[in-house]
Amino acid sequence: MMPELPEVEAARRTLEREGMNRTVETVSVAPDGMTMDVSESTLRSALLGHRMTGARRHGKHLFVRSGEERGRWLRLHFGMTGELVLRRSDEDGDDPEHDRLRLDLEGSRSVVFRCPRKLGEIGLVSSPEAFAEEKGLGPDVLSGDFGLRGFRNALDGRRGTVKSALMDQGLMAGIGNEYSDEILFQAEIHPATKVKALSEDAVGDLWRVARRVLEKAADVRTEKDTVPGSWLLVHREEGAECPRCGGTIRKRKIAGRSAYLCPDHQEKG
DNA sequence: TTCCATGTTCCGCA
């Protein structure tokens, strides 16, 4: 599963729905070498005996507020392979070896952060906003005050390709390689198109498609459904048939990443 | 066995 904005948002919603207001009875930490910007003992004491009281997201970062006290947020970044699993405490996961953080809550419920390839991060921060600021993250793509205005502002003066701009977490936070392909596919824009070459209308269209794709994907992931078959994500393979126009999906290297696109209906500007 | 992979960060280069 690809942890971009929709997957992290789905995890946030699930946590809000099922994980809040239950005392954390056990904290198991097994980073096994993965990045933690907090000591195990500090993390444990920040969580143990408290309840989770809120979950927020900025881009691909998930923040979980611990207790009522100000300034104590667990931060999770999913890297390439991270995921959050909620399950009954008496159930074993498929592969407990990759459980990096496990919180057992009252009511026989557990929250497990899994990260097989250890490229994710576990941290403790005093506020999501301060973290985003310090990290140099751009506005979250789906935050209320971003919008078309923020999108235009982010792209203004950008010299490179539209794909790299969408993925630049310092411009706008949340879109990764796979959803950038999906958005450009649905907007019918070639990923190697220069930002400067996009018309004002094209930027408006791109923004509306981006928001629609990310919101729909977040809904679908929350319900553990699959995205529509008309989406590129389901056909993201060299030589596959384009679900939109019947053309052939191609793989290209763009902005240093593998980009999948349909040359027949994604016009290069 | 080799290559590739959703993320981020670093470096060198144009």
Added chain:
DNA sequence: TTGCGGAACATGGA
């Protein structure tokens, strides 16, 4: 200066 390409990180899957 900006942005790109490539490497690195740690693993697993095809």
